Amino acid sequence: MRLRDLAHARSGDKGGTSDITVVAFDAAAYDALCRELSPDRIRAHFADLPISAVDRYELPQLHALKFVLHGALGGGVTQTLNLDAHGKCLASCLLALSIQAEHESPHD
């Protein structure tokens, strides 16, 4: 299954750094996300972006993970040639990620 079957997501930006919030639909999905969504996995998914580092923060009470993608937006909103200068589309792109299903999705 894809990440979109387990979670919704939102991206934001500060300078050249993109941040993506991934919110699991339930506790079981959150466990799967914690297991599957390593910073390395996120970085590999966006291999064509100039990311220097990925931080991950866990918010179990919200079933949410926060990823901070340093450098992802190049020079940031004011210095990038990106069509989507803010990286607003990146959260949706992340939802294409394949997830191994030890978990039964609420949509199955």
Next chain:
Amino acid sequence: MPGSVRIGAGAGFADDRIEPAVELVERGELDFLVFECLAERTIALRQLERRRDPAAGFDPLLRDRMSAVLAGCRRRGVRIVTNAGAANPHGAAAVVADVARAASLRLRIAIVLGDDVLDLLDAPDAISANAYLGSEGIVEALDGGADVVVTGRVADAALFAGPLVHAHRWARDDWEHLASALTVGHLLECAGQVTGGYFADPGVNDVPGLADLGFPFADVGADGRIEIGKVAGTGGVVNVRTCTEQLLYEVHDPARYITPDAVVDFSRVWFTEVGESRVSVHGVDAGAPPATLKVSVGSVAGFVGEGEISYAGPGCLARADLALEILEKRLRDAGLDAAQFRFERIGVDATRRGADAAFPHNPAEVRVRVAGRVRTEADAERIGREVTGLWLNGPAGGGGARRRVTEEVAIRSTTVPRALVPTRVEWVEV
């Protein structure tokens, strides 16, 4: 909630819709209404406008917004706070005064100053330098009886924290209550983003009535209790999911959301749905802020030239690739620096650099885009003209060509000691 104060978000960015604010004023039973109109680079862009026209430099929609809400706010006792002053808070206050006079309204307008720190920095290339102020100037203005408070750069959350600190008379080191005030600010600062905007994904997160999205308000008790809601009958939804996305929006370490008023800890926040589109917020915490203030420094960064052209039907992708090949050669031959260019296909790999192999690539249409950063306006014009030139000289069936040139500003961040940035309030009476 008895003794609670209601604060609404009338705009979450400079181009935001105007009607939701009118709805909040007329039916929202507000005490305060906040218009947040400054993104990261807005002040630098407004400074460029002010260089061309000394009377400009504030939010261009301010007159329209004030004309739409000012009479209703005066009638209902709703007080307004806005950072629409941007690079010219005095000019913005003059517009508010003008709108008040035209409607025969009496008004006490406060201007919060001190964010412009360009003179403090040794930055010869800078066109603007603005410190992110905390809520103290806004509190002083409201304590002094302001009906409308106009600011330049103030931390977005402080625009909301100011009225709450003023109304509940919270102390500047009352971290527990400042945590509530700033969390409200963060949840409301993007207006419709907590009521279902930037959220809908059909089949996953369905949102009713997005065309008539209602903007949010918060009820905040003297004890710091928070409930987020919106006007009944408006479009959109407030639920745990919309609040979760907005709480973490543009936050890096959730345990350290740094503002000039306090460092807020969102890491243990949770939400409960307590009614239809009504969410209660729990678990906020905060501690003392840093001794320095963040400063955004703007400088001119040359020009960006862009051009786009569409190809459709069988073989459109191959024709788009041929178009890009032609553009690359011609721009390289023109002696422009090719390292500063972007060549891409909208519909394939423009918002998502590097085509995703998981998706089939048989588009019905594709749009070629070239963008380049150059030093002169003439070179930027050249880039777009190479694209429109494909109309007669490029692959078959190129259509809908567009070009544009943008003067760019770059933003960098630094910090200054808080003690060097005194806030002051000036007054305009109508």
